[in-house]
Amino acid sequence: MKITEIISGKKPSLSFEVFPPKTSDNFETVEAAALKIADLKPSYMSVTYGAGGSTSKFTADIAAHILERGVTPLAHLTCISSTRENVRHQLDNLKKKGIENILALRGDIPQDAEKLTSDYRYASDLTKEIAEYGGFCIGGACYPETHPDSPNSDSDIESLKIKAESGCSFLTTQMFFDNNILYNFMYRLLRKGVDIPVIAGIMPVTNAAQIKRICSISKSALPQRFLRIVDRYGEKPEVMKQAGIAYATEQIIDLFANGINAVHVYSMNKPDVAEAIKNNISEILK
């Protein structure tokens, strides 16, 4: 099923993300976690793509197993280190496995960028290529707090307009910890005429170490209310986990209450976290 059909229903949509292993040694562990999350029957599940395509085979394999388990997969695909031939090969493989949804991404520019041999510059170039190939529902990433490479929010939103015109039919947001940031972003999108559906990305922070990582990969603002929780409970893993799940749950309930009908949880291969969040909002999802 196409993601756009899933999220267009009246019922709120709750989906989860998993990331593939870095080496084949961990494949079974990650796969088992992914299938446990699939057994929670989320609206769909995304599988990320390792930087530089290092784990591309695992992404397609895990997505295929999720599909066999009866859940729609969304396979991520990046292009910054790819040739056209390589992308065509990936698309053939995904199609062969029955995967219908792709999140088309640029990927982060590696430090040794001068050595890059890429046929693509932006995610919209990849989106166009996939649209020309045909048969896939294509999504893209967006950044309520502006992508770090962008000089300002307006130019970042202009690039989302190009993404949509290239064939992207939904957007998933970078994580954010203050819902007002998303609401303001949605307003700016609509004012610029970007009217494709936006899926809100929520990260349950369940240990203090995650915060450092979040700050290094995104420019997400951390509200005082959230920082107080980390200050107080960061050193107590079980308490931090409970508090992080509660914070994410509150964010999700507020999003649904304000008309955002699709939420994607960065569940980080943790079935217990995914299950706790789903249980917390079980009545809302009915």
Ligand code: FAD
């Ligand atoms: P783009 O859309 O190409 O944007 C990158 C920058 O270029 C932005 O500043 C944008 O404004 C600008 N830009 C875009 N198009 C144009 C244009 N036509 N003209 C001028 N400027 C333009 N990374 C992975 O490696 N694997 C993953 O699986 C993965 N999944 C992700 C999922 C989500 C939901 C998100 C939010 C991010 C994900 N990332 C992933 C990280 C992502 O690859 C990086 O954030 C990357 O730096 C940008 O990717 P993008 O697709 O947003 O790029």
